[in-house]
Amino acid sequence: DQQVKQNSPSLSVQEGRISILNCDYTNSMFDYFLWYKKYPAEGPTFLISISSIKDKNEDGRFTVFLNKSAKHLSLHIVPSQPGDSAVYFCAASEGNKLTFGGGTRVLVKP
Amino acid sequence: DTAVSQTPKYLVTQMGNDKSIKCEQNLGHDTMYWYKQDSKKFLKIMFSYNNKELIINETVPNRFSPKSPDKAHLNLHINSLELGDSAVYFCASSHSGGAETQYFGPGTRLLVL
Numbered sequence: 001d002q003q004v005k006q007n008s009p010s011l012s013v014q015e016g017r018i019s020i021l022n023c024d025y026t027n028s029m030f031d032y033f034l035w036y037k038k039y040p041a042e043g044p045t046f047l048i049s050i051s052s053i054k055d056k057n058e059d060g061r062f063t064v065f066l067n068k069s070a071k072h073l074s075l076h077i078v079p080s081q082p083g084d085s086a087v088y089f090c091a092a093s094e095g096n097k098l099t100f101g102g103g104t105r106v107l108v109k110p
Numbered sequence: 111d112t113a114v115s116q117t118p119k120y121l122v123t124q125m126g127n128d129k130s131i132k133c134e135q136n137l138g139h140d141t142m143y144w145y146k147q148d149s150k151k152f153l154k155i156m157f158s159y160n161n162k163e164l165i166i167n168e169t170v171p172n173r174f175s176p177k178s179p180d181k182a183h184l185n186l187h188i189n190s191l192e193l194g195d196s197a198v199y200f201c202a203s204s205h206s207g208g209a210e211t212q213y214f215g216p217g218t219r220l221l222v223l
Contacts, residue, residue: 034211043114043200043214044153089153096141096204097166098212100153 006101019077023090030092038087080108114215122221131186133201142184143202
């Protein structure tokens with residue numbers, strides 16, 4: 001019973017273009033959403049978050065959008081850079097309990 | 111200046127053995143966690159401690175026992191290791207027990223033969 005789903009296991013994008021990663025959730029009690037980036041053999045690194053009371057949060061090249069009625073969030077990376085190539089995990093929080101999606105592997109081609 | 115550190119980074123052991131993984135954070139956080147990333151790459155919460163008290167205990171075999179000697183440390187002891195315990199174990203910490211950003215360690219890769 002996956003409460004957080006990332007339906008695209010991989011994404012390939014040209015350098016300089018926009019990367020859009022999607023995440024769907026089922027639990028309406030989630031109140032905080034995060035995106036983590038993970039390189040091989042390293043731990044997940046926090047990227048950006050959004051509270052359930054907002055619909056958009058921006059930090060430099062990264063923007064997260066939240067559509068509560070659709071139980072959907074997305075991460076936009078623009079412009080994409082080769083160093084962005086990694087696995088991106090969506091996570092949703094109920095209290096301090098984080099539930100993770102399965103990840104999307106992003107490859108940014110030079 | 112490592113924020114969340116874990117030792118060892120790699121652990122290869124035989125079935126039936128008992129092993130421990132250590133975690134330390136120097137962020138001054140009150141809450142620490144253990145996650146397991148299985149072969150399908152899903153990250154799942156196992157335990158959470160807030161100020162040395164257990165606050166989350168997911169459906170985990172009782173062969174797994176977390177121990178928090180102080181709020182900067184959360185160790186994981188595993189008894190009678192089984193093949194299915196092979197995974198990457200991540201420690202994390204956050205400022206408080208609410209909806210906070212969690213910061214992860216580098217992971218411990220456990221292989222049970």
